[in-house]
Amino acid sequence: MSELLAIVSQDADYYLMLSYILKGAGYRTMLVDIPSEAVATAVERDAAAIIVDCQPGSQILADIASGLKERGLASDVTLIALVAEKAAYLDILKANVDESFTRPMPPERLLSYLHGAIGSSSDGTHSRLGPIFDDMKLDLSGRRVLVRGMPVNLSPIEFRLLSALMGDAGRVLSRAELIAVAWPQTAFVEPRTVDVHIGRLRRALRRALGRDVIRTVPKEGYAIDIAQSM
Template sequence: MTELLAIVSRDADYYLMLEHILKEAGYRTTLVDIPSEAVQTAEERDAAAIIVDCQPGSQILSDIAFSLKERGLASKVTLIALVAEKTAYLDILKANVDESFTRPMRPKRLLSYLHGAIGNTSDETRSRLPPIFDDMKLDAEGRRVLVRGTPINLSPIEFRLLNALMGDAGRVLSRAELIGIAWPQGAFVEPRTVDVHIGRLRRALKRALGRDVIRTVPKVGYAIDIA
């Protein structure tokens, strides 16, 4: 049976869009429009993840994170925040979510993360994933990368950079895009700093995989080589 994802949102149209994307990827979904019932719903229906439509000024995310911890479900249920613009980044950090994505987001990023974090039993879905995913998978809970089952150590920034590149496999991400994904909102980061972290990430992956999978596009940015 495919994994169930509980989506917490009061926006029915947004839920229907997510439902369509996730169903096409082989997941089942259920809408939770009363946030206080999110954890209970996830527990009763054995949901693999709770995806929260997080709006500025809302306490929903922290309340759900606290409830998961209180019920002993924090290690069992993956908590994901879909963060609207102007939502305080500090609030996301305090909630200690497993992963967050700033809206608008590319669906590939969310699907890549879900595949690495909770898997997917759909053979059809797996067949559409780039070949690199056969060798390298993201362990979201442990904040690490597994190469043929063996973990390699990455810094939090390097992990987020890799997550972004794998989520948009084959597309070139600019340094500005990578800064927005891997560093806290509002942080001043020079493009050269991105190059340094990408260089460390590239070397770590090359040692583990035996080949270079990060492609540099001069004056543009970086991409994961999926060939």
């Protein structure tokens, strides 16, 4: 069964539009129009993520984040904020969300993040395990990479970078593409910052695998070259 996403919004039209996009990508959706019931509903229905439509002056996001923390679910349920343009960004940061996007946003940004964070397969097993290459695989539910069954210590940004590279193995991803999937939309990230994080990721994988698997393409970007297991 595909992953369920709980969408917290009091705008029915916006929910219908977002639901249409998410269902087209293979997810199931449910509307939570009473914010105070968001956490309980997500837990009851085993939702993989809560997507919050954040309006200026609203305390919804902070309340949901607190509710997840109180239940010990902050690491189990992905919390995503869709931020109205005039919403207080400081409040978003304080809520310690997993990811935030400023509206209006290109749908592919949200879909790319969801694919890396919780998977998109309708098969229950594959939704928790990302692409498997050689001796390396992504554990999407645990947000970690495993090499021969052993976890490799990566930062959240490095994990998202690796997820993007493995999700499109062999293709060269530009720095702009990697910034789009690994950093919040509102963050200003210089191309050099991508190089620094790719360097850390490359070293971590080299220590674990004993070889380099990330290829630098001058003036273009990066690609991952791993023989895929059958």
